[in-house]
Amino acid sequence: MAFLVHHEAFEIPTRGKGTLEITGRVSQALAASKIEEGIATVFVRHTSCSLVIMENADPTARADLHEFFERLVPEDTPWFEHDAEGPDDMPSHIRMVLTRTSETVPVRNGALQLGTWQGIYLFEHRRAPHRREVLVSLVGTTRHGER
Amino acid sequence: MAFLVHHEAFEIPTRGKGTLEITGRVSQALAASKIEEGIATVFVRHTSCSLVIMENADPTARADLHEFFERLVPEDTPWFEHDAEGPDDMPSHIRMVLTRTSETVPVRNGALQLGTWQGIYLFEHRRAPHRREVLVSLVGTTRHGER
Amino acid sequence: MAFLVHHEAFEIPTRGKGTLEITGRVSQALAASKIEEGIATVFVRHTSCSLVIMENADPTARADLHEFFERLVPEDTPWFEHDAEGPDDMPSHIRMVLTRTSETVPVRNGALQLGTWQGIYLFEHRRAPHRREVLVSLVGTTRHGER
Numbered sequence: 001m002a003f004l005v006h007h008e009a010f011e012i013p014t015r016g017k018g019t020l021e022i023t024g025r026v027s028q029a030l031a032a033s034k035i036e037e038g039i040a041t042v043f044v045r046h047t048s049c050s051l052v053i054m055e056n057a058d059p060t061a062r063a064d065l066h067e068f069f070e071r072l073v074p075e076d077t078p079w080f081e082h083d084a085e086g087p088d089d090m091p092s093h094i095r096m097v098l099t100r101t102s103e104t105v106p107v108r109n110g111a112l113q114l115g116t117w118q119g120i121y122l123f124e125h126r127r128a129p130h131r132r133e134v135l136v137s138l139v140g141t142t143r144h145g146e147r
Numbered sequence: 148m149a150f151l152v153h154h155e156a157f158e159i160p161t162r163g164k165g166t167l168e169i170t171g172r173v174s175q176a177l178a179a180s181k182i183e184e185g186i187a188t189v190f191v192r193h194t195s196c197s198l199v200i201m202e203n204a205d206p207t208a209r210a211d212l213h214e215f216f217e218r219l220v221p222e223d224t225p226w227f228e229h230d231a232e233g234p235d236d237m238p239s240h241i242r243m244v245l246t247r248t249s250e251t252v253p254v255r256n257g258a259l260q261l262g263t264w265q266g267i268y269l270f271e272h273r274r275a276p277h278r279r280e281v282l283v284s285l286v287g288t289t290r291h292g293e294r
Numbered sequence: 295m296a297f298l299v300h301h302e303a304f305e306i307p308t309r310g311k312g313t314l315e316i317t318g319r320v321s322q323a324l325a326a327s328k329i330e331e332g333i334a335t336v337f338v339r340h341t342s343c344s345l346v347i348m349e350n351a352d353p354t355a356r357a358d359l360h361e362f363f364e365r366l367v368p369e370d371t372p373w374f375e376h377d378a379e380g381p382d383d384m385p386s387h388i389r390m391v392l393t394r395t396s397e398t399v400p401v402r403n404g405a406l407q408l409g410t411w412q413g414i415y416l417f418e419h420r421r422a423p424h425r426r427e428v429l430v431s432l433v434g435t436t437r438h439g440e441r
Contacts, residue, residue, distance in 0.1 A: 045409030115192030253431040262339030
């Protein structure tokens, strides 16, 4: 058994606003690490997109989520001062603050311990497509005899 | 001194909407792990309940918190499409996204480093009682000479 | 190479409501730990201030963020019961719940892996100045040959 840290970075191309599932990519990083017991931290390196763990079965749940954030932080808010990059600039920062930049998921027997209906999603808050950097950091122990 | 990972899973029966303190259960998991220095990650395996660290003294603070979320994400929102499980279905997902699925608390000298007024709470967003799975993952070092 | 846990506590004096950058203090704690690869968890020990990772370039982005929270959780909300410490008492708890108490940032090559525009901020929600306790917990490995 060895204690180790394993990082893996990947890019997610987005097509404008919405949620994209990245659970598979996080699981791949975990498999590559050979870690059996530990924790997986997912981190997005941006201030205009974020992370959510969300219902992964019915797409209408995510459509309603998107619409809720459009209404909670509207693009046409008249008093926003920070709008250099357009009407979706300031809403993207606030929607990011209201969701998550990092999320930590337990790892047991080499598997992410997500519940049946949980998926990890990148939440893009900008209208334009972007390439988003995600970092997965795994900390834990490998199987006995492995390194 | 040994570096180790210790997981502990437990179930919390809820009685419908509201917050239930789980600090004691997290502390028990920490004690069982024998970890003295490290971090404790608390994770809920659901998309219709969540975690909050909240004021643990005056119950009116939590009552106001519950009411705030009832009003911020109302059950009678007319444009929600995702309502297969009733009017509390979609609000429960959004309230979960606006709070937390994982929380990481420092561990020093074998104790959770919560502030005086901080308690860890499971936040049930469904009307009906549920059995909720919580996972506590401890990563760190035991005392010198212990294993 | 050694696996280790390093904690560092510091106090941040606030001057009432607003966001204060603490990225430099977190980086100092990381440097003192000598950890090269791992994760850094930042934790605030309070229920009336919180953490956000926010845009660190244009101060108007943070001004708009402050104003958004003033409007989302107004001080003059008539139905709040928890007001023993004044009109900013209950809003401070709700604004804390809507943001973060802990945040975990990857560490590679001895550096926090924040994106270009990301800064770590303490978000004070009370009107009066306070001294706020922040705890940084570093878990990971040092360079080969170091301890």
